[in-house]
Amino acid sequence: MRAHLPAKKSQGPAMPECLVFRVPTRHPADVSGLDALFASGALAPEEVVAVFGKTEGNGCVNDFTRPLAVMALEAALGARVALVMSGGTEGGLSPHLLVVARREGAGGPGTALAVGTAFTDDFLPEEIGRMAQVRATAAAVARAMAAAGLTDPADVHFVQVKCPLLTSARIQEAAARGQDVSTHDTYASMGLSRGASALGIGLALGEIPGEALDDSVIGTRPDLFSGRASASAGIELMRNEVIVLGNAPGWSGPLRIAHRVMRDGIDLPAIQGALAELGLPASGQLPPEAAERVVALLAKAEPTGDGLIRGRRHIMNDDSDINATRHARALVGGVAAAAIGRTDLFVSGGAEHQGPDGGGPVAVIARMNG
Structure with a gap:
């Protein structure tokens, strides 16, 4: 069970800037990247409202990389924030943290x-x-x-x-x-x-x-x-x-979010549609300069219940050695990494009622040009 830390003050009516920092991790308890953000002055601990994390456990009931990461983050932050640790970095997925912060400011005329x-x-x-x-x-x-x-x-x-x-x-x-x-x-x-x-x-x-x-x-x-x-x-x-996460009026900053729904694990056009909505190239793999504009990709992965992908048989549900959700994370992670040109992506397995059978939502957060 998680220790109950003091709750952060409720968010007020002012509409500030939302910041997202992508931080690599060397192991589930590694918060050195977060500490470096604090030490550099790029971020203050009290500005953090949420942390997404991909840890390298099995993603199942006994995946203790998640509570290990939670304990390390709670100690580093010293306050109560939303912590979402998603276990499983199968295939080429890279363990990392997405640190989401709220910085008070005057707001802006449009949406962000x-x-x-x-x-x-x-x-x-x-x-x-x-x-x-x-x-x-x-x-x-x-x-x-x-x-x-x-x-x-x-x-x-x-x-x-x-x-x-x-x-x-x-x-x-x-x-x-x-x-x-x-x-x-x-x-x-x-x-x-x-x-x-x-x-x-x-x-x-x-x-x-x-x-x-x-x-x-x-x-x-x-x-x-x-x-x-x-x-x-x-x-x-x-x-x-x-x-x-959404785009709201009055918020400031260069970040925007777009989403699509993948109809299955190889629905590359859904990812490209979200990229295009954010003004990014929608064909082929993103070139390095465009890939750097992508702050985060968040996706769900789930094997189809009928054992087929577009009429072809898969064995994700029949493999007794590797859990089906682990196969699905590796599959969707590979498709997403091929689109973005980077592997530090938040791909989470188990998509019950999250998108259609075998598919799932995908969202992209990116910096807008100008």
């Missing part, structure tokens, strides 16, 4: 990248993967949008949630109180938690009608999905931590 965060209360084990988690996530997304000044859901391009999972101890604790849980398979609980979180995002953004939702659809209705949801489950927490 905006960020808002919010947290649910801790869930009881019996609430994970059920409607209680869906509703709480939807409410947290609404609060995070308000914190970012995002009044129109259409201006939201990516919502990241870090959510909990079930362990044997948590299942037994619920049973001791006479409560049953959504599943007794701890690995399956990751998918149910991600799925409930994604449905909550879709509900908040108006992508999924509330009357379509109940406990029975979580993990069973792939036709119900959000095109802007990304959820990552981990052992290191019992609540949902929500990060909303």
Whole structure:
């Protein structure tokens, strides 16, 4: 369980600049790059509102690289922020941190990248993967949008949630109180938690009608999905931590975000569409100068349920040695890296209700020319 650090002050109505720093890591507890940002004066600890991290564990229930990274980050920051550690850097993906900050300022006349965060209360084990988690996530997304000044859901391009999972101890604790849980398979609980979180995002953004939702659809209705949801489950927490990214009026700075929905793991045109919206070349691999304008790529990866990609058989779901989500991260990571020309990309596995079956959302944050 994560230590409870003092909460940061709530975000006020002023519309500042959103900054994103990409920091390589040598191991899961490496915060030297973050410390260097602080030491150089490029960033102050109190400006940090969220950190995305790719760690080199297995991404499964027993991936302890995630809580190790969380402990190191909490010690470095000394305050409570949204921390999303996504385990698994299969293939050529590079471990790294995306440090998201909010710098107070006068704002600007147009729109720019905006960020808002919010947290649910801790869930009881019996609430994970059920409607209680869906509703709480939807409410947290609404609060995070308000914190970012995002009044129109259409201006939201990516919502990241870090959510909990079930362990044997948590299942037994619920049973001791006479409560049953959504599943007794701890690995399956990751998918149910991600799925409930994604449905909550879709509900908040108006992508999924509330009357379509109940406990029975979580993990069973792939036709119900959000095109802007990304959820990552981990052992290191019992609540949902929500990060909303969009383009909001009044914010300043050169960063913008765009998104598309990949229909499958090799949907390169979806990535190129997001790049084109940001004024980047949309054919071939980005040349180095254009690649440097890309601050972050965030994507979900999931093998198709029918074992096919455009009619051709894949073995991701049949491999007993390597988990299917690990295959999917490597596949999507390779496609994305080929498009961007760089491997420090945030590709997260497990896309239940996050895009169509076998696909998932992809978002790009880039510096605009001029």
